[in-house]
Amino acid sequence: xxxxxxxxxxxxxxxxxxxxxxxxxxxxxxxxxxxxxxxxxxxxxxxxxxxxxxxxxxxxxxxxxxxxxxxxxxxxxxxxxxxxxxxxxxxxxxxxxxxxxxxxxxxxxxxxxxxxxxxxxxxxxxxxxxxxxxxxxxxxxxxxxxxxxxxxxxxxxxxxxxxxxxxxxxxxxxxxxxxxxxxxxxxxxxxxxxxxxxxxxxxxxxxxxxxxxxxxxxxxxxxxxxxxxxxxxxxxxxxxxxxxxxxxxxxxxxxxxxxxxxxxxxxxxxxxxxxxxxxxxxxxxxxxxxxxxxxxxxxxxxxxxxxxxxxxxxxxxxxxxxxxxxxxxxxxxxxxxxxxxxxxxxxxxxxxxxxxxxxxxxxxxxxxxxxxxxxxxxxxxxxxxxxxxxxxxxxxxxxxxxxxxxxxxxxxxxxxxxxxxxxxxxxxxxxxxxxxxxxxxxxxxxxxxxxxxxxxxxxxxxxxxxxxxxxxxxxxxxxxxxxxxxxxxxxxxxxxxxxxxxxxxxxxxxxxxxxxxxxxxxx
Amino acid sequence: xxxxxxxxxxxxxxxxxxxxxxxxxxxxxxxxxxxxxxxxxxxxxxxxxxxxxxxxxxxxxxxxxxxxxxxxxxxxxxxxxxxxxxxxxxxxxxxxxxxxxxxxxxxxxxxxxxxxxxxxxxxxxxxxxxxxxxxxxxxxxxxxxxxxxxxxxxxxxxxxxxxxxxxxxxxxxxxxxxxxxxxxxxxxxxxxxxxxxxxxxxxxxxxxxxxxxxxxxxxxxxxxxxxxxxxxxxxxxxxxxxxxxxxxxxxxxxxxxxxxxxxxxxxxxxxxxxxxxxxxxxxxxxxxxxxxxxxxxxxxxxxxxxxxxxxxxxxxxxxxxxxxxxxxxxxxxxxxxxxxx
Numbered sequence: 001x002x003x004x005x006x007x008x009x010x011x012x013x014x015x016x017x018x019x020x021x022x023x024x025x026x027x028x029x030x031x032x033x034x035x036x037x038x039x040x041x042x043x044x045x046x047x048x049x050x051x052x053x054x055x056x057x058x059x060x061x062x063x064x065x066x067x068x069x070x071x072x073x074x075x076x077x078x079x080x081x082x083x084x085x086x087x088x089x090x091x092x093x094x095x096x097x098x099x100x101x102x103x104x105x106x107x108x109x110x111x112x113x114x115x116x117x118x119x120x121x122x123x124x125x126x127x128x129x130x131x132x133x134x135x136x137x138x139x140x141x142x143x144x145x146x147x148x149x150x151x152x153x154x155x156x157x158x159x160x161x162x163x164x165x166x167x168x169x170x171x172x173x174x175x176x177x178x179x180x181x182x183x184x185x186x187x188x189x190x191x192x193x194x195x196x197x198x199x200x201x202x203x204x205x206x207x208x209x210x211x212x213x214x215x216x217x218x219x220x221x222x223x224x225x226x227x228x229x230x231x232x233x234x235x236x237x238x239x240x241x242x243x244x245x246x247x248x249x250x251x252x253x254x255x256x257x258x259x260x261x262x263x264x265x266x267x268x269x270x271x272x273x274x275x276x277x278x279x280x281x282x283x284x285x286x287x288x289x290x291x292x293x294x295x296x297x298x299x300x301x302x303x304x305x306x307x308x309x310x311x312x313x314x315x316x317x318x319x320x321x322x323x324x325x326x327x328x329x330x331x332x333x334x335x336x337x338x339x340x341x342x343x344x345x346x347x348x349x350x351x352x353x354x355x356x357x358x359x360x361x362x363x364x365x366x367x368x369x370x371x372x373x374x375x376x377x378x379x380x381x382x383x384x385x386x387x388x389x390x391x392x393x394x395x396x397x398x399x400x401x402x403x404x405x406x407x408x409x410x411x412x413x414x415x416x417x418x419x420x421x422x423x424x425x426x427x428x429x430x431x432x433x434x435x436x437x438x439x440x441x442x443x444x445x446x447x448x449x450x451x452x453x454x455x456x457x458x459x460x461x462x463x464x465x466x467x468x469x470x471x472x473x474x475x476x477x478x479x480x481x482x483x484x485x486x487x488x489x490x491x492x493x494x495x496x497x498x499x500x501x502x503x504x505x506x507x508x509x510x511x512x513x514x515x516x517x518x519x520x521x522x523x
Numbered sequence: 524x525x526x527x528x529x530x531x532x533x534x535x536x537x538x539x540x541x542x543x544x545x546x547x548x549x550x551x552x553x554x555x556x557x558x559x560x561x562x563x564x565x566x567x568x569x570x571x572x573x574x575x576x577x578x579x580x581x582x583x584x585x586x587x588x589x590x591x592x593x594x595x596x597x598x599x600x601x602x603x604x605x606x607x608x609x610x611x612x613x614x615x616x617x618x619x620x621x622x623x624x625x626x627x628x629x630x631x632x633x634x635x636x637x638x639x640x641x642x643x644x645x646x647x648x649x650x651x652x653x654x655x656x657x658x659x660x661x662x663x664x665x666x667x668x669x670x671x672x673x674x675x676x677x678x679x680x681x682x683x684x685x686x687x688x689x690x691x692x693x694x695x696x697x698x699x700x701x702x703x704x705x706x707x708x709x710x711x712x713x714x715x716x717x718x719x720x721x722x723x724x725x726x727x728x729x730x731x732x733x734x735x736x737x738x739x740x741x742x743x744x745x746x747x748x749x750x751x752x753x754x755x756x757x758x759x760x761x762x763x764x765x766x767x768x769x770x771x772x773x774x775x776x777x778x779x780x781x782x783x784x785x786x787x788x789x790x791x792x793x794x795x796x797x798x799x800x801x802x803x804x805x806x807x808x809x810x811x812x813x814x815x816x817x818x819x820x821x822x823x824x825x826x827x828x829x830x831x832x833x834x835x836x837x838x839x840x841x842x843x844x845x846x847x848x849x850x851x852x853x854x855x856x857x858x859x860x861x862x863x864x
Contacts, residue, residue, distance in 0.1 A: 063686050
């Protein structure tokens with residue numbers, strides 16, 4: 001396969017002159033290897049140096065008669081101007097016909113770093129489909145100049161790739177507090193968040209139901225940024241719902257001495273968060289005046305404290321949390337559209353615990369460990385007790401309306417009440433009762449359990465049966481319930497005997513419509 | 524007779540000379556050649572650029588077919604065709620030695636169907652190779668005495684690393700006759716020559732002084748010449764005429780080596796030969812093995828044979844029905860008789 005080298009004429013190192021053969025010349029050195037033949041050189045020369053470069057071309061002909069040299073005038077008047085150099089090289093790369101059967105080497109060597117970086121980028125982005133050829137002067141003790149071919153396929157650099165992966169994994173673990181979460185959606189969100197937190201200082205918006213873990217995540221983002229040396233300041237967090245009336249302004253933006261009767265100087269939360277992270281939870285609760293000030297503070301990184309004449313500066317990363325739909329708040333006039341636009345640059349939606357039940361078990365273990373660490377005593381579940389609790393927790397009928405707040409409270413209660421550090425079935429049953437009461441009447445106790453008792457049943461069947469039981473209770477007759485249950489498939493049938501279909505299904509579980517319907521009425 | 528000759532590249536001294544001798548002989552005898560483990564003993568094994576140049580040059584002279592003629596190839600095969608006289612030009616890259624290419628193609632063109640001219644460009648005075656001066660003044664005259672119609676001109680000097688030198692050889696086909704070079708005649712002339720291009724002025728003078736001193740010559744008689752070349756360089760030699768036979772000892776100046784050192788190394792080699800009392804120096808001995816084998820006879824006396832020469836004899840013996848009889852006369856001298864087997 002013919003070998004082509006693309007390289008720049010270096011105005012310093014490639015230059016000729018009387019003593020040129022005493023020096024190492026990068027481009028010439030390519031042709032001085034007894035075990036390498038380059039068939040073709042495309043030499044990119046700034047038009048000013050066309051005449052001067054002729055000497056190099058002649059010298060190459062002398063040491064490498066096998067090589068055909070093509071001089072390509074390439075305007076790069078200012079070798080330090082990135083846009084100009086990259087533009088010129090890109091133009092060349094784009095118009096250059098690429099042969100399939102050529103070995104292409106792109107020469108990088110001493111010279112301006114601008115040219116090196118541009119050539120690297122062109123190879124890395126595949127505009128030049130080749131490998132990088134790095135040359136250097138002969139090292140002490142070696143028998144010739146350096147020739148090093150670099151393949152940019154990073155997967156070849158296993159050790160490097162592994163380090164990248166480990167770094168990302170470690171960062172993910174920081175965000176997850178070390179919890180081995182299993183929900184693919186949640187894990188994907190964490191991966192994105194990890195990248196954003198590494199690369200961006202723009203505001204981050206965390207949405208999700210109350211108790212989904214927004215403040216815990218804000219804390220972990222701060223920890224990760226600090227670990228990477230991207231933060232010098234503290235994490236300042238405040239729930240905006242607690243900032244009421246006149247005090248809100250002063251609390252957030254501070255006030256000068258004598259701003260109002262008896263006022264001493266106050267720094268305010270924004271200034272306290274300088275070079276750190278400001279986490280504003282329930283940002284939707286912020287008043288409109290405060291919203292306007294906050295917007296200015298984010299955009300200009302400066303704002304006017306209450307009663308002050310001069311603006312103060314504060315550079316912080318904003319993380320905002322909310323469990324309300326801010327878009328709706330904008331349309332009803334309760335939230336500024338321009339502020340929303342500014343803070344939802346990076347928007348991450350935390351799912352509620354009910355949407356990530358796979359993560360209940362790892363979080364359960366994590367909370368138990370945390371409890372043990374904080375209270376200094378070990379607590380563990382009995383095997384059966386744990387199975388009972390997980391069955392309840394994973395049951396679609398358990399709504400987990402308070403999300404992680406509920407789960408953490410449940411663990412704390414069970415652990416505190418566990419005799420001798422063992423959580424038994426009694427504690428679990430009592431806790432299930434507490435949770436069910438907390439979730440209130442809107443949540444019927446597990447209907448399947450009501451009619452089948454402790455009969456073992458697959459999750460698949462449980463979900464189906466759950467729907468069927470609900471329909472039976474909602475409709476006066478089996479036919480009506482059947483119509484609702486088979487609303488779609490019945491249209492494709494020759495005869496519509498919905499009541500019969502339902503009765504046959506119920507019979508499989510030893511149930512009948514009247515019993516189910518009756519039970520609901522008596523309740 | 525046209526059976527394949529297989530050669531192991533690691534045998535004997537294991538260098539490029541095996542390849543060059545084998546290529547010439549394959550073309551001359553018409554026998555196909557296969558070489559395995561090319562330059563197997565070397566750190567950078569396989570075919571290097573300069574070997575490829577020789578391989579392709581010989582293939583061109585005889586319309587031969589080559590497989591494996593790639594850089595760093597550990598193995599190649601060569602199927603020779605008919606040797607054609609004509610005007611040839613070979614370019615040797617990276618200041619490679621034109622002398623090595625000439626040594627390879629010259630015997631081949633003696634067997635062509637018509638006269639030839641061969642121009643070779645590259646390095647004419649470089650390390651690890653005979654200089655064109657020694658080929659022209661010592662080797663070619665011996666060939667002429669063996670009946671060859673050969674002439675060699677140095678057109679332009681070429682040094683390492685720039686190369687760019689040029690030689691022109693004219694070769695008319697014809698058989699070689701046996702020659703005996705066993706007695707050294709009386710010294711009739713001694714000359715010192717130094718050439719330089721773009722090196723500090725006093726280098727050539729200092730080298731000439733050392734050489735003249737060793738030969739008891741008046742330093743004024745040294746011929747110092749400033750020459751045109753692609754790049755800087757410096758070469759020096761001593762030419763000794765004993766009766767009809769000329770012997771050349773030469774060296775090239777190198778950056779980082781003192782002029783006196785370079786000249787003194789040359790002098791020591793010359794004196795070793797002078798003490799041997801033989802007519803043929805060890806480099807010429809190596810060069811004469813192939814022509815004498817082609818002439819099916821001849822004899823010469825020389826200092827003890829190098830490993831290089833012994834390997835060369837082995838390779839020649841694989842192609843031609845000749846025997847080399849080596850008689851170690853003393854620690855300083857050996858006699859080689861070449862006879863048809």
